[in-house]
Amino acid sequence: MRKTIGMNEAWKFIRQDVEQAERKAFNDEHWQHVTIPHTWNAIDGANGYEYYQGACWYRKTFSVEPSCEGNRLFIEFQGSNSITDVYVNGQHLGQHKGGYATFRFDVTDVVTYGTANVLAVKVDNTVADDVYPQKADFTFYGGIYRDVNMVVTAPVHFDLMDYGSQGVYIVQEQVSKEKAKLNIKTIVVNDGGEEKKVNLWVDIYDANHQIVTYATKEVVLTAGESQTVELPCIIDNPTLWQGRKNPYMYSASLSLISFNDTIDALSIPFGVRYFHVDPEKGFFLNGEHLPLHGVSRHQDRKDMGWAISEKEQVEDMGYIREIGASSIRLAHYQHSQFFYDLCDQEGMVVWAEIPFISIMSQYELDGINAKQQMIELIRQNYNHPSIIFWGIQNEIQIGGERPEVRRLVRELNALTKKEDPTRLTTMANVLFVNEEDEYNRMTDVIGYNKYYGWYHGKAEDFAPWLDKFHRINPDVALCISEYGAEGIVQYHSADPKVKDYTEEYHALFHEIVWKTFAERPFLWATYVWNMFDFGANIRDEGGVKGRNNKGLVTYDRKIKKDAFYMYKAHWSDDKFVHITSKRHVDRAESSMCVKVYSNCKEVTLYINGIEFQTKISDDKVFIFEHVPLMEGMNEIRAVSAEDNDFYVDIAKFNKVDEPNPSYEAPVEEKGEEVQNWFQMPDLDGELEELHITDDVYSTRCTFKELFENEEAAAVLHQFLGESFRERPTYSMTQGFKIDTLAEMAPDHFTDKLLYALNRELTRINKNK
Numbered sequence: 001m002r003k004t005i006g007m008n009e010a011w012k013f014i015r016q017d018v019e020q021a022e023r024k025a026f027n028d029e030h031w032q033h034v035t036i037p038h039t040w041n042a043i044d045g046a047n048g049y050e051y052y053q054g055a056c057w058y059r060k061t062f063s064v065e066p067s068c069e070g071n072r073l074f075i076e077f078q079g080s081n082s083i084t085d086v087y088v089n090g091q092h093l094g095q096h097k098g099g100y101a102t103f104r105f106d107v108t109d110v111v112t113y114g115t116a117n118v119l120a121v122k123v124d125n126t127v128a129d130d131v132y133p134q135k136a137d138f139t140f141y142g143g144i145y146r147d148v149n150m151v152v153t154a155p156v157h158f159d160l161m162d163y164g165s166q167g168v169y170i171v172q173e174q175v176s177k178e179k180a181k182l183n184i185k186t187i188v189v190n191d192g193g194e195e196k197k198v199n200l201w202v203d204i205y206d207a208n209h210q211i212v213t214y215a216t217k218e219v220v221l222t223a224g225e226s227q228t229v230e231l232p233c234i235i236d237n238p239t240l241w242q243g244r245k246n247p248y249m250y251s252a253s254l255s256l257i258s259f260n261d262t263i264d265a266l267s268i269p270f271g272v273r274y275f276h277v278d279p280e281k282g283f284f285l286n287g288e289h290l291p292l293h294g295v296s297r298h299q300d301r302k303d304m305g306w307a308i309s310e311k312e313q314v315e316d317m318g319y320i321r322e323i324g325a326s327s328i329r330l331a332h333y334q335h336s337q338f339f340y341d342l343c344d345q346e347g348m349v350v351w352a353e354i355p356f357i358s359i360m361s362q363y364e365l366d367g368i369n370a371k372q373q374m375i376e377l378i379r380q381n382y383n384h385p386s387i388i389f390w391g392i393q394n395e396i397q398i399g400g401e402r403p404e405v406r407r408l409v410r411e412l413n414a415l416t417k418k419e420d421p422t423r424l425t426t427m428a429n430v431l432f433v434n435e436e437d438e439y440n441r442m443t444d445v446i447g448y449n450k451y452y453g454w455y456h457g458k459a460e461d462f463a464p465w466l467d468k469f470h471r472i473n474p475d476v477a478l479c480i481s482e483y484g485a486e487g488i489v490q491y492h493s494a495d496p497k498v499k500d501y502t503e504e505y506h507a508l509f510h511e512i513v514w515k516t517f518a519e520r521p522f523l524w525a526t527y528v529w530n531m532f533d534f535g536a537n538i539r540d541e542g543g544v545k546g547r548n549n550k551g552l553v554t555y556d557r558k559i560k561k562d563a564f565y566m567y568k569a570h571w572s573d574d575k576f577v578h579i580t581s582k583r584h585v586d587r588a589e590s591s592m593c594v595k596v597y598s599n600c601k602e603v604t605l606y607i608n609g610i611e612f613q614t615k616i617s618d619d620k621v622f623i624f625e626h627v628p629l630m631e632g633m634n635e636i637r638a639v640s641a642e643d644n645d646f647y648v649d650i651a652k653f654n655k656v657d658e659p660n661p662s663y664e665a666p667v668e669e670k671g672e673e674v675q676n677w678f679q680m681p682d683l684d685g686e687l688e689e690l691h692i693t694d695d696v697y698s699t700r701c702t703f704k705e706l707f708e709n710e711e712a713a714a715v716l717h718q719f720l721g722e723s724f725r726e727r728p729t730y731s732m733t734q735g736f737k738i739d740t741l742a743e744m745a746p747d748h749f750t751d752k753l754l755y756a757l758n759r760e761l762t763r764i765n766k767n768k
Contacts, residue, residue, distance in 0.1 A: 001154075001262060001263070001264070001265065002151065002152065002153045002154075002157065002264050002265065002266075003151070003152040004076075004149050004150070004151050004152075005149060005150040005151075005152065006147065006148075006149055007036070007060065007062060007075075007119075007148040007149055007150055008035055008036040008037070008147055008148060009035055009036075010033070010035075010060060010061075011033070011034050011035065011036060011038070011058050011059065011060045011144075012028045012031035012032065012033060012034070012058070012059045012060070013031055013032045013033075013034040013038065013040075013056065013057070013058050013059075014028070014031045014032065014056060014057050015032075015040045015052060015056050016054070016055075016056065016057075017054060017055035017056070017057070017122070017124075018057055021057040021059065021120055021122070022085075022087035022090055022092070022120045022122070023090050023120075024089045024090045024117075024118045026059070026118075026120070028059050031057075031059070034058075036144050036145075036146075036147065036148050037079075037143075037144070037145045037146055037147065037306075037307035037308065037309065038058075038143050038144055038145065038307050039081075039141045039142060039143035039145045039304075039305040039306055039307040040052055040056055040142050040143050041125075041139065041141045041142055041143070041305050042141075042303055042304055042305045042307060043303060045139040045141050045300075045305050045535050045537060045546070046139060046300070046302070046305075046534075046535030046536075046537065046546040046547055046555070047545060047546045048537070048540075048545045048546045049537055049538060049540070049545070049546070050537075051139065051537050052142070053125050053126050053127070053140070053142065054124060054125070054126055054142075055122055055123070055124040055126070056122070056123055056124070056142060056143070057120065057121070057122055057123075058120070058121040058123065058144055059118060059119070059120045059121075060118070060119045061116050061117070061118055061119075062116075062117050062118075062119060062150070063114065063115065063116060063117065064111050064112070064113050064114070064117065064150075065113070065114070066113045066114045068113065068152050069113045070155075071108075071152050071153060071154055071155070072106065072108050072152070072153045072154070072155055072157065072191050073106070073107050073108045073111060073150060073151070073152055074104045074105065074106055074107065074108075074150070074151045074152075074153070074160050074161075075088070075093070075104060075105050075107050075119065075148070075149075075150055076102065076103075076104045076148065076149040076150070076151050076160075077096070077102065077103055077104070077144065077146070077148055078102045078146035078147045078148070078149075078336065078337065079099065079100060079101075079102070079144075079145050079146030079306070079336065080096070080099065080103075080121070080123050080143070080144045080145070080146070081099030081100070081123070081125050081140060081141060081142055081143060081145060081306070082097070082098060082099035082123075082124070082125050082128075082131055082140065082142075083095065083096070083097050083123070083124045083125075083126075083128060083131060084096045084103075084121060084122070084123050084124075084144075085121070085122040086105050086119070086120075086121050087119070087120040087121070087122075088107050088110045088111060088117060088118070088119055088120075089110055089111070089112070089117055089118055090118075090120075091110045093105040093106075093107065093110070097128070097130065097131045097369055097372070098131060098132070098369060098372065098373045098376070099125070099140070099333070099355075100333040100334035100335075100355065100373070101163075101164050101334050101373060101376035101377065101380060102164035102337070102376075102380055103164045103376075104151070104160050104161060104164060106161065107150075108191075121144065123142060123143060123144060124142070125140050125141070125142030125143075127140070129361050129362070129363045129364055130361060130363070130364040130368065130369055131369050132354070132355045132356050132357070132361075132369055132370050132373060133332070133333075133355040133356075133357045133358065134357075134358065134359045134360070134361055135357075135358045135359045135399075136332060136355065136357045136358050137358070137536050137538065137539070137548065138298060138300075138332070138534060138535065138536050138548070139300070139305070139535040139536060139537045139546075141300060141305040141306040141307075141535070143305070143306070143307060145305065145306040145307040145308075146306075146336055153264055154256075154263040154264055155190060155191045155192030155193075155196070156188065156189070156190045156191075156192060156196050156198055156221065156256060156258070156263055156264065157188070157189055157191070157256070157263070157264040158186060158187065158188060158189075158254065158256070158264055158266055159187035159188070159189045159226060160189075161189075162187050162379060163372075163375050163376045163379045163380065164376055164379070164380050165379035165380050165382070166266060166268065166380075166383075167186060167187040167188075167189075168184070168185070168186050168187075168252070168254060168266060168268055168383070169184075169185040169186075169379075169382045169383065170182055170184055170185075170252055170268060170270045170382075170383050171183040171184075171185055171422065172272055172273075172274075172422055173422075175238070175240070175272050175273060175274040176274065177237075177238075177240065177286070177287075178236070178237060179234060179235070179236055179237075179238070180234065180235040180238040180272040181232070181234055182204075182232070182233040182234070182235070182272075183230055183231070183232055183233075184202050184215065184230065184231040184232075184233055184252065184254070185228060185229070185230050186200065186228070186229050186230075186231075186254065187226060187227070187228050187229075188200065188219055188221060188226070188227050188228075188229055188256065189221075189225075189226045189227075190221035190222065190223060190224065190225050190226075191224070192223060193223050194223050195220065195221065195222050195223060196220075196221050196258065197218065197219070197220045197221075197258070198218075198219050198221070198256045198257060198258050198263065199216060199217070199218055199219070199256070199257045199258075200216065200217050200218075200219050200229055200231065200254070200255070200256060200257075201214065201215075201216045201253075201254070201255045201257060202214060202215045202216070202231050202233065202252055202253070202254050203252070203253040203255075204233055204235060204250055204251075204252055204253075205250060205251045205252075205253060206239070206250055207239075207248060207249055207250070209251075212235055212250070213233050213234060213235055214233075215231040215232065215233050216231070217229060217231055219256075235250070235272065238250075238272050240271075240272060240273050240274075240286045241271030241272060241273040241344075241347070241385040242273070242285065242286055242288075242347070243285055243290055243326060243347040243348075243349060244326055244346065244347035244348070245347065246347070247271065247344065247345055247346060247347030247385075247386075248271055249269050249270065249271050249344060249345070249385070250269070250270055250271065250272065251267055251268065251269050251270070252267070252268045252270060253265070253266075253267050254266045254267075254268065268383050269341070269344065269383070270383045270384075270385060271344065271385030271386075272385070273285060273286055273385055274286055274287075275388055275424075277424065277444070277445050277477040277524045278477070278524075279473075279474060279475050279476060279477045279478075279522060280474075280521075280522050281521060281522070282521055282522065282523060282524045282525075283349070283524045283525060285349070290326060290349070291326065292326055292327035292349055292479075292524060292525035292526070293324065293325050293326045293327065293526070293567070293570075293571045294325060294326070294327035294328060294329055294349075294351075294525050294526055294527035294528065295320060295323070295325045295327075295328060295329070295527060295528045295530070295531040295552070296328070296329040296330075296331045296482065296527045296528065296529050296530045296531060297316065297320070297328055297329070297330055297331065297335075297530070297531050297532065298331060298332075298530060298532065298534035298535075299335055299336070299339070300534050300535050301532075301555065301556070301557065302555040302556040303556075305535065310338055312557075313336065313338055313339050313342065314342070315557060316339075316531075316532070316557070317339070317342045317343075317346060319531065319532075319553055319557070319560070319564075320346075320348070320531060321346055322568065322572065322574075323531075323552070323564060323567050323568045323571060323572065324567065324568055324570070324571025324572030324573070324574075325348070325531075325567075325571060326347075326348065326349060326571070327348060327349040327350070327351070327525055327527070328343060328348045328349075328350055328351070328531075329350075329351040329353075329391075329481065329527040330350060330351065330352050330353070331353065331394070331530075332353060332355050332357050332394050333353070333354065333355040334352070334354065334373070334376065334377045334380070334381070335352075337380070337381075340352075340381055340384045340386065340387070341384075343384065343386035343387075344384050344385055344386045347386070348386050349386060349388050350384070350386040350387045350388065350389070351388075351389040351391050351426060351481075351525075351527070352377060352381060352387050352389070352390060352391065353377075353390070353391025353392070353393075353394065353428075354370060354373040354374050354377055354391070354392065355373065355394075356370045356373075356374075356392065356393045356394070356396060356408075356412065357393070357394040357395060357396065358394070358395055358396065358398045358399065359396070359398060359399035360396060360399055360402065360404065360405045360408065365404045365408075366408075367408040367411065367412065370408065370412060371411070371412065371415055374390075374392065374412055374415055374416060374419070375415070375419060377390070378390060378416065378419045378420050379419070382420065387423065388423060388424060389423065389424050389425070389426045389445070390416050390420065390423055390424070390425050390426070391425075391426050391427055391428065392409065392412040392413055392416055392425060392426075392427050392443065393409055393412065393427045393428070394427070394428045394449070394481075395428060395429070395430035395449055396409065396430075397429065397430045397432070397433055397439070397735055398430055398735045398736075399704075399735050400702050400704050400705070400735035401702070401735070406438070406439075409427070409439070409442055410442055413425050413442055413443050424443075424444040424445055425443040425444045425445075426443050426444065426445045426446065426447055426479075426481075427439075427442070427443050427446065427447065428447045428448070428449050428481035428482065429446065429447065429448050429449065430449060430735075431448065431449055431450050431451060431455075431456075432736060432737075432740040433448070435468060435469045435472045435473065436472060436473075440473060440476055441476065444477075445476075445477040445478075445479065445524060446476055446477065446478055446479070447478070447479045447480065447481030447482075447525075447527075448469075448478070448479075448480060448481060449480075449481055449482035449483075449529070450462065450465070450480055450482070450483055451482070451483060451484070451485075452465070452483075452513075453485060453498060453509050453512070453513065454484065454485040454486070454498060454499075454509070458498075459508075459509050459512040459513050459516075460512060460516070462480075462483075462513055462516045462517070463516045463519075466478075466516070466520055466523070467520075470520075470522055477524050478522065478523060478524065479523055479524045479525040479526060479527070480517065480523065480525075480526045480527065481525075481527050482527060482529040483513060483526070483527075483528065483529060484509075484510075484528060484529035484530065484550035485498070485505065485506050485509040485510075485550060486501050486506065486541055486542055486548075486549045486550055487501070487502070487503050487505070487506025487507070487549060487550065487551075487561050487563065488501045488502070488503070488542050488543075488544060488549050488665065489503050489554065489559055489561060489583055490583075490662065490663070491503065491542065491663055491664065491665045492504060492581060492583060492584035492663040493505070493584075493663070494584075494587075494589065494592065494593070496508050497670055498670075499667065499670050500665055500667075500670040501541070501542035501543075501549070501665040501667065502663075502665070503561055503562055503581070503583060503584075504562070504580070504581055504584070506550075506561060506562070506563050507561070507562040507563040507566055507580060509563075510528070510563040510566050510567065511566055511621060514566070514567070514570060515619065518570070528552060528567070529550050530548065530550050530551045530552075531551060531552055531553060532551040532552070532553045532554075532555065532557065533547055533548060533549050533550070533551035533553070533554050533555035534547065534548050534551065534555065535547060535548075535555075536548040542665045542666075542667060543665060543666045543667070552564040552567065562578070562580040562581065562597070565578035565580070565597040566597050566620070566621070568597070568599070569597045569598055569599045569620035569621075570599070570620055572599065573599070574599075575598075575599060575600055575640070575642055575643070575645065575647050576598060576599065576600075576647055576649075577596055577597075577598040577600060577603055577638045577639070577640050577647045577648065577649045578596065578597045578598065578638075578649050579594065579595075579596055579636060579638050579649045579650070579651040580594075580595040580596065580597060581595065581651075582651045582652075584653075584663065585652065585653060585654050585660075586653075586654050586656045586659070586660040586663070587629055587653050587654065587655055587656065588655075588656055588657065588658055588659045589629070590628065590629060590655075591626045591627055591628045591629060592627050592629060592653065593623065593624065593625050593626075593627065594623075594624040594627045594636055594638075594651075595621065595622070595623055595624075596615075596621075596622040596624070596638045596649070597620060597621060597622075598617075598620060598622060598638075598640060598647070599620055600640035600642050600647060601616060601640075601642065602614055602615065602616045602617075602640060603615055603617075603622045603638050603639070603640050604638070604639050604640070605624045605627070605636065605637070605638055605639075606636070606637040606638075606639065607627060607628065607634065607635075607636060608630065608634055608635055609635070609637075612624065612627060622638075629653060629655040630655060631655050632654065632655060633652055633653070633654050633655075634652065634653045634654070634655060635650060635651075635652050636650070636651045636652070636653065637649070637650050638650075690755070690758050690759060690762060691762075692758060692762055693762075694766075695765060695766050695767060696761070696762045696763070696764060696765055696766060697709065697712045697761040697762065697764045697766060698757075698758050698761050698762055699737065699738035699739045699742070699754055699757050699758055699761065700737055700738075700739055701737060701738070701761075702735055702736060702737050703716075703735075703736055703737075703738070704735065706738075706761070709764065709766075711764045712761055712764050715757065715760045715761055715764075718760070719753070719756065719757055738754070738757065739754075742754055
């Protein structure tokens with residue numbers, strides 16, 4: 001029978017590349033003792049621009065029981081970032097490229113039984129030309145950050161070398177309320193030295209572990225043969241997996257039986273469901289409309305990086321469940337099997353994706369690694385009912401217009417449909433992709449990452465853009481795959497505005513945007529960016545280095561920001577009241593506005609024990625204006641009585657003489673969406689008409705094109721400043737055209753400035 005033996009304990013580690021560290025007899029006595037999961041960037045990965053990227057080594061001594069001899073042995077890594085070389089007793093077993101999928105190596109022929117063996121692993125998180133991601137707005141934490149196991153099987157077993165999968169695929173060929181027609185596809189391997197005949201049994205159990213159907217087949221395998229075996233199964237009158245309403249799970253028990261011995265066995269949980277997306281009405285699960293109220297999740301956590309345990313993952317799911325979300329975008333890479341299992345159990349509809357993000361390799365143009373990671377993602381996660389959407393790219397257009405990028409996106413879509421025709425493909429376009437671009441028709445459904453109200457424009461600008469896109473593409477199913485604003489709970493304002501980094505603007509932004517989305521049923525989903533703050537080494541935002549602060553919950557998971565409760569009021573049925581701006585304690589004004597989020601019908605406000613006012617609201621936001629403050633500390637109490645229960649929240653505000661300066665973010669130009677990088681040109685008279693042709697440079701070119709030409713770069717330096725390319729985010733914006741930026745920030749990129757740029761740039765011939 002199969003055995004899985006944990007190998008997380010008693011590792012040695014060194015944070016540098018060491019020659020000959022793969023040798024069995026290598027002296028590692030001065031190395032650090034660590035336990036897996038482990039990352040070497042737990043601290044430096046989220047505290048500034050610099051963090052260690054390079055090769056590091058892990059070593060472990062282990063033994064194999066003599067009773068295992070005659071079986072097959074595999075070392076399994078569930079996540080190691082990002083290029084991993086594995087050695088046993090000095091012998092190189094192979095290399096895996098990619099930091100997010102499970103991978104295994106067969107160690108049967110290199111271990112010794114009953115004596116010490118040495119496992120040496122070199123892990124390198126340096127960005128490589130042929131491994132994705134190339135560049136992204138999150139930290140690439142290095143290390144063996146998920147579990148390591150040894151798997152022992154009989155010579156005849158379900159395939160463990162099929163792209164890290166379980167070798168079993170429960171294909172849902174046709175599902176309805178009356179019948180679920182399944183095809184159980186298994187890959188059975190005979191790694192023994194002689195022909196073997198086995199019986200394959202599949203028993204399907206319901207949630208109460210009562211058998212509902214079964215299938216069996218005799219399989220004959222020659223020595224060294226791998227065989228794909230298919231068994232049809234039908235579940236009559238199935239209980240469907242109905243999202244959070246009823247996340248019903250069956251299980252498939254698979255056995256390989258030789259005479260009276262079960263030589264390999266697996267139990268695969270699964271759920272049956274059917275779904276579709278309507279471009280006008282949104283997402284439907286099992287024939288019922290299901291609004292996909294979504295959040296995005298990164299897997300890292302403060303002082304832990306990616307090396308988190310099941311405990312942290314359960315806590316993350318608890319927050320997502322509490323807010324009332326029905327869908328999760330698991331960005332921007334494959335997450336752990338444990339978390340996908342949680343999604344199944346909690347009824348979350350999942351968008352799962354690969355890290356083909358921001359920039360395509362300049363050198364490896366066939367997308368070999370992107371395709372490998374796509375196959376790994378699909379095969380390892382095929383049986384999760386929660387996964388409905390396979391994501392093939394995120395903002396890959398940032399790297400600039402390249403025909404090979406478009407070709408690879410099409411090829412990834414075709415590959416995904418070939419691997420799994422039962423699900424829908426999707427992708428997240430960067431904000432500047434034109435509404436009429438063919439990118440919007442390459443996948444089954446489409447998403448856009450839009451940041452009106454933060455990086456450009458106003459939060460209210462979502463409405464006209466959404467209506468415009470839908471008018472141009474009435475047959476394209478659209479979602480908003482990212483939207484958000486920075487919110488740092490230290491900063492506060494009674495008059496919040498864009499780019500002040502306050503908790504109040506963060507909440508106000510989400511109020512405005514959510515109302516816009518809720519009024520447009522054609523959106524098949526919306527995904528808040530992000531559920532949690534996360535590490536992003538290139539960032540320095542609002543006085544906080546190394547983090548993206550757009551989360552609804554802080555990086556350490558200790559504080560739910562006010563916006564969390566705004567969504568909870570709209571999405572959750574669990575009654576509550578929440579007074580906002582509790583952390584804005586010191587108040588210099590004589591009276592204040594008190595805002596309450598609640599999914600109750602009415603809320604009564606009490607000031608220092610005296611009833612002030614009762615409000616009724618249909619939009620979950622209760623505004624109490626001109627609330628008087630007496631000198632010193634004031635207690636505000638919000639109360640709602642509903643269904644024979646009382647819901648109460650309390651806040652305390654201190655009346656002071658002067659505003660508290662610590663509430664002010666150390667940034668300039670609050671209220672401005674784009675930093676003013678340039679000096680406005682001094683032009684006299686009317687602007688002459690310029691004729692721009694394709695053979696000269698202009699604002700129609702990308703920053704990358706312009707900076708690659710010495711003369712054009714000098715023009716940009718003249719108007720944008722010498723330090724423009726030194727910005728940590730520059731590499732993420734090379735694909736932007738100046739005209740695109742002008743559309744996003746017309747108050748800054750005026751006609752006068754564009755004229756001045758074009759007057760100089762059009763004098764430079766591209767063919768010179």
